[in-house]
Amino acid sequence: MLKKLIGISLLGAAVLLTSCGDNGSTASGTTPTSTAATSDAASKIEVVGSTSVSPLIEKMAAEYNKTDANTKINIQAVGSSAGIKAAQDGTAQIGMSSRELKDSEKAQLTETKIAIDPIAVVTNPANGVENLTKDQIIGIFKGEIKNWKEVGGTDKPIVVVIREAGSGTRDAFEEIMKLTSEKDGKKISLVAQDAITADSNGAVKQNIATKENAIGYLSFGVVDDTVKGLSVDGVKPSTENVKNDTYLIKRPFLLVCKGEYDAAAKKFVDFIMSDAGQKMVEADGYISAK
Amino acid sequence: MKLRDKWIKGAICFCAFFCVAVLIWLILYIVINGIPSLNREFFQSLIPSVASTLAIIGMTLVFSVPIGIMCAIYLTEYAKSSKIVKAISFAVDSLSGIPSILYGLFGMTMFVTVLNFKWSLLSGSLTLAIMILPVIIRVCQESLITVPTEYKEGSFAMGATKLKTLVKIVLPCTSRGIVTAIILSIGRIVGETAAVYLTAGMVNRVPESIMDSGRTLSVHLYMLAKEAISFEQAFGTATVLIVIILIVNTATNLIVREKK
Amino acid sequence: MKRKLTKLFEFSIEKLFLLSAVFCILALGTILIFVFYKGAPVIGKIGFLEFITGTIWQPQAEIFGILPMIVSSVYITLGTMVLAIPIGVLTAVYLSYLAPKKLAVFLRRSIDILASIPSVVYGFFGLMTIVPMIDKYLAKGTGGNGMLAAILILTIMVLPTIISVSETSLRSVSNSYREASLALGATEITTIFKVMVPAAKSGIFSSVILGVGRVLGEAMAVILVSGNAVQMPSSILSRVRTLSANCALEMGYAEGMHNEALYATGVILFGFIILLNILMYIVKTRSERKG
Numbered sequence: 001m002l003k004k005l006i007g008i009s010l011l012g013a014a015v016l017l018t019s020c021g022d023n024g025s026t027a028s029g030t031t032p033t034s035t036a037a038t039s040d041a042a043s044k045i046e047v048v049g050s051t052s053v054s055p056l057i058e059k060m061a062a063e064y065n066k067t068d069a070n071t072k073i074n075i076q077a078v079g080s081s082a083g084i085k086a087a088q089d090g091t092a093q094i095g096m097s098s099r100e101l102k103d104s105e106k107a108q109l110t111e112t113k114i115a116i117d118p119i120a121v122v123t124n125p126a127n128g129v130e131n132l133t134k135d136q137i138i139g140i141f142k143g144e145i146k147n148w149k150e151v152g153g154t155d156k157p158i159v160v161v162i163r164e165a166g167s168g169t170r171d172a173f174e175e176i177m178k179l180t181s182e183k184d185g186k187k188i189s190l191v192a193q194d195a196i197t198a199d200s201n202g203a204v205k206q207n208i209a210t211k212e213n214a215i216g217y218l219s220f221g222v223v224d225d226t227v228k229g230l231s232v233d234g235v236k237p238s239t240e241n242v243k244n245d246t247y248l249i250k251r252p253f254l255l256v257c258k259g260e261y262d263a264a265a266k267k268f269v270d271f272i273m274s275d276a277g278q279k280m281v282e283a284d285g286y287i288s289a290k
Numbered sequence: 291m292k293l294r295d296k297w298i299k300g301a302i303c304f305c306a307f308f309c310v311a312v313l314i315w316l317i318l319y320i321v322i323n324g325i326p327s328l329n330r331e332f333f334q335s336l337i338p339s340v341a342s343t344l345a346i347i348g349m350t351l352v353f354s355v356p357i358g359i360m361c362a363i364y365l366t367e368y369a370k371s372s373k374i375v376k377a378i379s380f381a382v383d384s385l386s387g388i389p390s391i392l393y394g395l396f397g398m399t400m401f402v403t404v405l406n407f408k409w410s411l412l413s414g415s416l417t418l419a420i421m422i423l424p425v426i427i428r429v430c431q432e433s434l435i436t437v438p439t440e441y442k443e444g445s446f447a448m449g450a451t452k453l454k455t456l457v458k459i460v461l462p463c464t465s466r467g468i469v470t471a472i473i474l475s476i477g478r479i480v481g482e483t484a485a486v487y488l489t490a491g492m493v494n495r496v497p498e499s500i501m502d503s504g505r506t507l508s509v510h511l512y513m514l515a516k517e518a519i520s521f522e523q524a525f526g527t528a529t530v531l532i533v534i535i536l537i538v539n540t541a542t543n544l545i546v547r548e549k550k
Numbered sequence: 551m552k553r554k555l556t557k558l559f560e561f562s563i564e565k566l567f568l569l570s571a572v573f574c575i576l577a578l579g580t581i582l583i584f585v586f587y588k589g590a591p592v593i594g595k596i597g598f599l600e601f602i603t604g605t606i607w608q609p610q611a612e613i614f615g616i617l618p619m620i621v622s623s624v625y626i627t628l629g630t631m632v633l634a635i636p637i638g639v640l641t642a643v644y645l646s647y648l649a650p651k652k653l654a655v656f657l658r659r660s661i662d663i664l665a666s667i668p669s670v671v672y673g674f675f676g677l678m679t680i681v682p683m684i685d686k687y688l689a690k691g692t693g694g695n696g697m698l699a700a701i702l703i704l705t706i707m708v709l710p711t712i713i714s715v716s717e718t719s720l721r722s723v724s725n726s727y728r729e730a731s732l733a734l735g736a737t738e739i740t741t742i743f744k745v746m747v748p749a750a751k752s753g754i755f756s757s758v759i760l761g762v763g764r765v766l767g768e769a770m771a772v773i774l775v776s777g778n779a780v781q782m783p784s785s786i787l788s789r790v791r792t793l794s795a796n797c798a799l800e801m802g803y804a805e806g807m808h809n810e811a812l813y814a815t816g817v818i819l820f821g822f823i824i825l826l827n828i829l830m831y832i833v834k835t836r837s838e839r840k841g
Contacts, residue, residue, distance in 0.1 A: 051517055052517065054517075055519050074409075074491070074493045075492070075493065075494075076409060076487075076491045076503070077487075077513065079802040079803060080803075081802065081803045156691055157691055159693035164778070164800065165609070165610075165799075165803075166800060166802055166803030166804070183611065187610060188610055188611065189610075193781060194779045194781055196693055196695050196777045196779070196789060197778035197779065198778075199778075199799055200515075200516035200517065201516070201517055202515045202521070202674075203677070205518045206674060206677050207677065210682045211681075211694075213691050214693065218518075222517070222519075292737075294739075295737050295738070295739040295740070298743070299739060301640060302641075302643055305637045305638075305640035306641045306644040306657070308637060309641050309657075309661065309713070310657065312706055312709075313661070316675060319679065320667075320671065357570045358574065360566065360567045360570035360571070361571040361573075361574040361575075364564075364567035364570065368564055368568070378571075378575060380824060380827050381575075381582075383759050383823065385578050385581065385582065385820070385823075386763030386767065386823070387762065387763040387820060387822060387823035388581070388585065388767055388820055389766075389768075389769050389793075389798060389816065389819065391794075391797055391801055392797065392813070393581065396581045396585070399584070420577050420581060423574055423578060424763070428756055428759070428760060429715060429756070431756075432715070432719060432752060432753045435752060436719065436722040436723070436753070452560060452564075453560050453563050463722075466718055466722065470714050470715065470718045473665070474665060474710075474711065476666060477662065477710070478666075480668070481666050481667055483668055484769070484770065511668065511670060512668070515670055515674055516670075521674075528667065531666070532663055532666075532667070535662075535663055536659075539659065539663070539666075
């Protein structure tokens with residue numbers, strides 16, 4: 001009997017602990033828990049889409065809720081395609097996409113570019129190579145160049161890391177680097193079949209950080225000192241180079257909605273596009289859209 | 291004879307030692323990588339996730355354990371035709387091989403869309419309940435089968451009804467099995483990511499009702515790791531998760547187990 | 551009167567149990583129907599044999615051959631079970647019969663924790679520790695992602711299931727068996743392996759089935775360490791993609807026939823486990839017949 005009581009009180013304590021933090025805790029980078037007073041003017045914004053864009057939007061929402069605590073912003077990161085679809089059928093007031101809209105999608109949707117995400121070609125910091133030409137990159141990813149010594153490095157095999165098919169990052173990278181070919185109106189990737197396929201920025205990063213001979217591509221915003229960004233054709237992936245269009249490998253972060261944004265959503269989007277919002281974009285390592 | 295026995299004993303101890311070594315390695319790795327991020331602010335940021343996780347564990351167990359146990363009881367104690375029982379057991383077991391993402395998609399179609407529960411704790415726990423039913427049924431079945439028939443016959447001989455026998459004799463014998471089933475299920479629930487974010491969503495707030503979306507600890511750490519937001523925080527979340535599991539498992543062991 | 555009431559009560563409780571069983575079967579049946587419904591059309595369009603023996607998987611060109619992935623899944627599952635079953639069962643034996651009480655409790659709790667760690671964590675753990683080790687010592691710098699890494703990580707992931715279910719079964723074998731065997735002069739070890747383990751056979755088999763289910767269905771951890779190249783494995787270090795991993799990787803964006811093909815993969819996985827179940831059943835009945 002005593003044991004049962006202990007057990008139940010343990011559980012109860014755990015539950016109490018969690019409800020303790022309910023009252024007005026504001027932690028960095030996450031939305032504050034909604035306070036008990038739900039005013040009748042509380043509105044909801046459903047934001048659905050890309051996993052790459054959502055971390056940024058989460059931070060924006062947290063900041064936005066500091067001035068407007070009554071708007072509940074629900075962010076679901078289920079992928080760009082799902083987000084676009086949700087915007088199209090109205091389940092989401094705002095859709096997030098990390099790729100350009102296809103022509104078929106552009107018809108019903110209005111898009112707002114909120115940031116530019118350069119894609120960096122990265123290697124392990126221990127790798128001596130600092131720069132690659134566009135042709136060398138194409139050769140490497142196609143599997144034609146197999147050893148680092150062919151591009152100015154040491155005699156080691158090149159380990160290519162790519163993203164899964166359907167990744168916005170991959171689509172943008174392959175499109176810009178001309179690594180695709182058309183066949184019967186369908187795009188086929190020309191990348192080597194036996195490359196390591198990683199399923200997210202995080203996986204690519206860890207693959208590269210733990211393997212000296214690896215090369216891959218990453219969203220610029222997540223590059224830190226565990227990986228090294230290469231210059232492409234002598235151009236480094238930096239803010240100025242993206243803004244002056246010398247660094248060309250990049251993709252947009254878009255917010256989309258069907259027709260017009262509704263009142264609550266419009267206020268939020270305006271915030272994101274304001275100077276304060278764009279400052280947050282830059283703080284995260286992306287490029288402002290303005 | 292003795293030498294062979296020594297070898298076998300050695301092999302046994304080696305295996306056990308291997309398990310312990312791997313366990314320690316893994317937990318140390320997680321904790322050491324997570325420590326840099328463990329501070330008050332971080333813990334506060336995890337509170338919504340902890341709340342969602344506990345809520346989902348509770349709801350899923352409520353949905354699946356009673357029904358799973360009753361199903362197992364029926365299959366072992368009451369079902370007349372053993373052929374049907376075998377067929378059902380086969381089918382139930384085979385469902386455990388389906389990738390969890392398909393369960394997630396099923397849940398998304400069935401609960402989020404068709405039944406219009408939307409992304410919510412309810413959708414999440416219903417989906418998880420279906421996912422762990424095979425484990426509960428299978429483990430409880432095994433447990434029920436091991437109850438010696440003499441116990442049951444002795445009870446019948448004394449005039450007890452089937453139900454009374456069940457409650458007073460059979461179930462207490464199987465409490466260990468039921469605990470195993472529950473603990474395994476909790477493990478599965480807490481460790482599950484794909485099926486959860488497709489159905490319970492990932493809103494990072496303490497859910498106010500079961501119809502609210504919530505982000506569990508594993509989904510939270512999934513997002514932190516996958517989007518390379520912060521590996522330290524991801525491991526930190528894993529550390530907190532381990533602590534929560536310790537608490538929940540200990541509580542379960544204390545509540546359900548009965549001394550023979 | 552009282553007897554009639556108790557009889558009625560008994561009857562309704564029995565029907566309640568029956569209802570739960572029916573409900574379970576319905577719930578599980580629904581998901582089965584869902585997967586079949588979504589996956590069967592594509593098998594019809596392509597042809598079952600083409601689907602499972604085709605070696606090229608190119609969704610954009612609408613070519614769906616899953617043989618390389620089937621082979622990879624089979625190898626990885628086999629490899630994992632070859633490692634996990636002996637280690638798991640022997641550890642369960644240790645826990646039930648040989649370990650000092652306090653150590654056993656500590657071990658059991660720790661193994662329960664292992665069972666709850668999310669697969670993403672296992673995946674990244676594998677990617678950050680095991681893969682580099684394989685890369686350095688076995689793969690000579692070509693990248694340690696591959697079948698071996700997947701097997702090792704999956705073994706660790708499935709051990710808790712095998713250990714806890716086997717151990718529950720072993721501990722519930724009546725002590726009288728053990729005492730009788732020891733009284734007849736058998737050693738501890740002989741008793742364990744000739745008397746106790748066979749008595750717990752059913753539970754151990756169950757743990758294996760649950761384990762195989764877990765391994766076949768595991769996607770997240772495998773995706774992080776196996777390399778995910780769609781090709782026939784040429785060695786244990788080959789980069790491969792399993793059926794489940796493929797599902798999880800491409801579901802996010804697959805449309806139309808591609809989508810259906812992924813569900814069809816789920817159907818195949820289900821078929822696998824049924825086959826395995828039947829196999830285990832045959833093995834079990836054979837060994838029971840032998841006595």
